[in-house]
Amino acid sequence: MNMIKILWVDDEIDLLKPHILFLEKKNYEVITCSSGTEAIETIDQQNFDIVFLDENMPGLTGLETLNEIKEKQDSLPVVMITKSEEEYIMEEAIGNKIADYLIKPVNPNQILLSLKKNLDHSRLVSEKTTSNYQQEFRKIAMELSMVNSYEEWVNLYQKLIYWEMQLEDIEDAGMFEILESQKTEANIQFGKFIDKNYASWFRPNSDSPTMSHTLFKDHVVPEINREQPTLLIVIDNLRYDQWKSFESVISNHYKKDKELAFYSILPTATQYARNAIFSGLMPSEMEKLFPQFWRNDTDEGGKNLYEAEFLDAQMKRLGLSHLNYEYHKITNLKSGKRLVDNFKTLKNNDLTVVVYNFVDMLSHAKTEMEVLKELASNDKAYRSLTLSWFKNSPLLEIIQKSQQMGFKLLLTTDHGTINVKNPSKVIGDKDTSLNLRYKTGRSLTYESKDVFVAKDPGAIHLPSINMSSSYIFAKGDLFFAYPNNYNHYVSYYRNTYQHGGISLEEMIIPFIVFNPK
Structure with a gap:
């Protein structure tokens, strides 16, 4: 390992001889300077791991020297050493991103602790x-x-x-x-x-978790309060770890009041799970009560076009139609910015619901775009990409505005997603659904050990496309592949993010309540 190289700047450097000997015995290399000007010249000529800088020096002061050092090498850690405990000096130094702050007289162990903290951390x-x-x-x-x-x-x-x-x-x-x-x-x-x-979990009086269709009634409704507007944000396709990756960004604006994990229904796919949140119903009930809104897998057209109508029906059923509420769906940057610009108009709503579609687009784009396959090659990279998007998104601006206007914030999702690694062979007829993590149709042939089978869809409250339809759900990190053109298909979809099946990542998802700071 290379020897750590320290620059120590103090106009009374001779008095620090014992400290310097102590550090040299510990195998640190110490270069000394007795003025700010000399320090700047030395930094131009040599590389250092850390600088100890006296604040009170004739000529260039410690704070002025600090500014010059940071302009030249922003990432070089500087430890400020001062006799003065004046607040403005501390504030100036901290504002200039010092690594540590020590008050004279310093003893050798304080110096050692500072080195450990900054270099061995x-x-x-x-x-x-x-x-x-x-x-x-x-x-x-x-x-x-x-x-x-x-x-x-x-x-x-x-x-x-x-x-x-x-x-x-x-x-x-x-x-x-x-x-x-x-x-x-x-x-x-x-x-x-x-x-x-x-x-x-669907049997009467059974011990069951909060699920997509019970989330709104059990956890959103109790938070709605006519004294304070409430903003419910549903980020499509958000995993628990992705939420954790940007939690600290939200905590700059909001204080977390409670957090719970609930279970997405099966299939863990938008048309089922998100419609269940807004309708408060399971898919078979939606099909029966709202045939004009429900679309099965094999039906033509968009599957999530009636969330506002489902929400409306649920509000009426729960006796809440006296409340002012609005629903907005954000599917691109433009509609996100438009909502930011018009956010003030939402102040008079008791409840504003915003569905935000970015993460879903990200996971689908990863399947189709080589550049995103590189950028989100694993879960760590996928989290990092989500965080980067969130910090620069209209969604964060919406959250900032809602905090300024005193909104309570509820944040959730409809289901998560999993990086699929291994194919599982399946055979079905031309009417079999297309999703890679679940299939519904007649006469499906599959590997039994790889799937959860629902031969009677009604038992788990799913609609049957025809009399002999069943559902199969892929477990773990499997994805379904047809035997024809198998190798091409497998290499195209392996290591992409998919949802619809059974995994911790897809099924266990967050619901968080925040109050403005």
């Missing part, structure tokens, strides 16, 4: 994270063999996401592979759990 964090996960790994492995309720699955999935996001910043590929194998194993066990329990 990532290594120490990395080592600590790795050892913590190694301990947690055993616990997760034990939980995986015992988990047996929908609440336990939520806890386990949230734990896996937490560790995935902790480990993504450290340079230990081996640890990441172990976590990936745990996620794969978790999805295998989760598939078995859903296979065994999903249908029972």
